[in-house]
Each structure stands twice: as structure tokens, then as C-alpha cells.
Amino acid sequence: MPIDVPSKLLIVDDLPENLLALEALIRAADRIVYRAGSADAALALLLEHEFALAIVDVQMPGMNGFELAELMRGTERTRHIPIIFVSAAGRESNYAFRGYESGAVDFLHKPLDPHAVVSKVNVFVDLYQHRKALRHEMESLAAAHRKQEELVQQLQQTQHELEHAVRMRDDFMSMVSHELRTPLNTLYLETQLRQLHLSKGNLANFAADRLPAMIERDQRQIRNMVRLIDDMLDVTRMRRGALSIQPQPVDLAALARAVVENLRQQAEAAGSVITLDAPAGLHGVWDEFRIEQVLTNLLTNALRYGGGKPVEMVVQPIGDMARVSVRDQGIGIAPEDHERIFEQFERTEGSRQHAAGLGLGLYITRKIVDLHAGRIGVESAPGQGSTFVVDLPLHTGTAGTDPKA
């Protein structure tokens, strides 16, 4: 691979006319020649440039050529620069130069033979160019290799993420269909039972006094299915970051009363009762539908995992926040699960054993609270029940979509 970088040559001689003559000999298009009139000047240039070759006059006042060469050999940066000594034949033969082992050394004798000079310099410059090209090639190979490794790693990472996403989706589909089948089963059994009654002429089962309960049973199953589908869609929206809230003036106390009233029958079915402690009014600006979802989710969980014991909801203003807390006296949550329960599809073993569900309620709840710039937390220990606390700023402002999604 050709390298466009020119080779730098250093020539050191105390006589300017020698420097000029030498430079004229070795000058070429792809070379830059640096002249130094003394060993000190040479050292300064050596610090600054990377040289392909140094041609050093041995006889110089002050530091001589051999001393300069020894200094060069003693420094890592300059240790491997080939050196051609220019000497007056015979005069310095008794000088024991130390440092041959570190790099190439050659000699030119005065008077200089132009052919010898040019060919020696060519050899060293070629050598330098080749070495440089080789090093460059090795470096780009190593870089390509590194890049490839990075790419492979990225691909592997992406593959893992995709596999995880596909697995999550499959699990999700499987869970959703499993969960939908429970209310669907009850509904389907009801219709089959009615059909059987009809075919047997048992019309008493369809008497006016029995119909309201029948309708209520059907509606409960249908509501369960609608809730499952809504949750599923909400989660899909949240993943895309497309869930938005529409804040408007809301009376949180009135909303809480309505939600508690809606859940009265469900509480009865769970053998529980919900008590509400709320002021006459607590006005703020929130998305009423979404906050209703939060209150419903928290109370539904409290009924599910509350062991049939009373559930308490408290609504109160605290500074410029509204606080809603929901306390049950049920199975509780181990400290190590306190964070996890807010993630999608995460359920504790205890909750799995106690009730069916997708593990989306608290995930959705926290997302909604986040969208209102609020906070949600839990205090609980196994067997000690759980208290979920939601703090909502009275004025959410115009928060739009979930910034984190």
C-alpha cells in the first residue's frame, strides 16, 4: 500500500556548505530534508519529527556525532532511527560506539562518493517506507477487525433484544388469550345453560325477577374482558410512547367516591369492604379518565390481594399535591419485589397464586402517574398488607406524552 506521507531525513554537520552539498545529493520529491548545524539542533529536531534516517557528521565541535547517536539510542522515540555516520577515514576508528544493537548503522567516508550516498540513502528510505506501509496496513487491519468485532457485538445484542421481544410478545399473546378465556368460559357456560333450560322448557329460569342478576353476571364477565383488552392496548401505546393525557379540572374527592361506589359489589364478592376518607372536594387539573384508571387499579389490587379484609382509601391535599393512599391488610409484598411490581408482566409468586391477571395494572398505573408528573410508591412487607401512595401535583400543566417512552 503506497503511503503519501513524505519521508523526513535529518542531516547533521557543523559546516553549512557540507549540509547544502549533502542536501542537494539526497533531495527527492517524496522527501523532506532537515538540516542541523549541531548535535543540539539535531536533538531539538528529533523531538519534533519522526525521521526515516539521520546522516550525522562525526567530527563536530561540542557534542560529536557518536555522542549524539548514543543519546538517540538512549531514547525510545529515536532509538530505531537508522544512522549513517560521515567520517574522515581512519581518524575515529578507535571510538567504540555503543548502540549498534538498537538500529541500523552505516558509514560514509569523506570525501563523499555521490553514488554511494544516494544508494545508501535510497535503501534506508525504501526500508522506512516499507515498514511504514506495513505498519499502516497492520493498523488498518486491526481497526477493521475492531470494527467488525463491534459490529458482531452489536448484531448479537440486537439479536438478543429481538429474541427477547419476540418471546415477550409470544408470552404476552399466550397470557392475554389465557386470561380472556376465563371470563369467556363463564359467559359461554351461561349461554349453554340457558340453551339447555330453553330446550327443556324451563322458562322459570328466565322469570323477570331472575333477569337482573343474570344480566349483571354477564356484564361482569364482559367488563373483565374489556378491561383486559384495554390494558393490552394501553401497554402497546405506552411502548410506542403514544399514550397521552388530556388534563382538565377534576374533583379528585368526587372521583374517588364514584370509583369506590363502582367497586362496591366487587368488594362484597371478595368478602371485603372499601372505606373512603376524602375531603368534600379536592380540585386539580388531571386526565379524569386516566386518574380513574389509577384509582380503580389500586383498589382492584387491594381487593384481590387483601385477603377479604377491609381496604382503606384516603384522599388528601398535601401542599401543592394531592395524595391518594390505598391500604389493604392482605398478603403483602416482599421488599425485593417493591420495584419489580411496577414493571410490565411482573408479578410476585404470591400474586400469581392469589389471582389471575396479566401483570399490567401497576405498570399502567405508574405510567399514568408519570405522565401527570406525579409519584407512586409502596410500603409493604409479607403478611403485613400493602399501602400504595400516589402523589399528584394539583396542576400537571400541559404534559403531553410520556417523555420516557
Place this chain on the structure above:
Amino acid sequence: MPTARRPHAAHTATFDLHGKKPALNVLIVDDSKAAADLLKELLTLQDHTARCTYTAQQALDAAATERFDAALIDLTLPDFPGTEVARRLRAGTTEGTPRLLVAISGFSAQDAAGASAQGLFDHHLQKPIDIEQLDRILAQHSD
């Protein structure tokens, strides 16, 4: 499915008045109370007798004191899995093993969760339960 007659079958299966199939005494266990109660009503209307239980323990307790011809077992129960109920019924630690064990679940028999029931149950019904399908299974085992 095999319909090998067991000796105790003759004691428990009684002839119904219409002279068709002998009625069966069926144990139902499902933590969805509504579904369990509906199944019982449906079976009763078809002249079978049935008893509803809502947890695995209740089911085992019932089987310890009463002899059943068949058991319909939901695989997802609050205290322990339906497969464990089947295992204990098969192990014969209860009063006469029902000769027909039917798994009920929201999973299909091919799902991982449904597959765990393989070999333990004679049949697997996926919710929502089709009563005609259940009738056919019961009929096979009531002659």
C-alpha cells in the same frame, strides 16, 4: 381414550330414569366460582350429580370422603396446581380414584402449561368449555 371398566364403577354409576346412560358423580374444582357452579348446574340438568370445590385442598378433601366417577380439574388453582390434584388422585391416596380425570385450562393441550398435564389426565378441555364435547367424554366413560 380407553374405557376399561373398573370394578367399583358398578357401585357408583346409577341408571338414570330415561334409560339412556348411567349418571356419573362428578367432582369439579375451579377457582372461578361462577364457572364451577355453572358446570355443576349443567351437569345436574343432564341428570349427573356433581360437587363443586374451589381449591386443590377442597377437591382432595372431597375425594377423601366421597367416591367420584370423574373429576374436572382446573390446572390453575390458588393453593397448588391441578396436575398435583390429579397426581394425588391417581396415587390412590383418596377414597377410590375417579376413573376419568379431565383437565380444564385456558391453555391448549399443546401449550407448555397444558403439556405438563400429559399422561396424568384422560382428556384436556380448553376454556371456554363446550358442553357437548364434555358430554361426549362423559358418555364414553359411563357405559
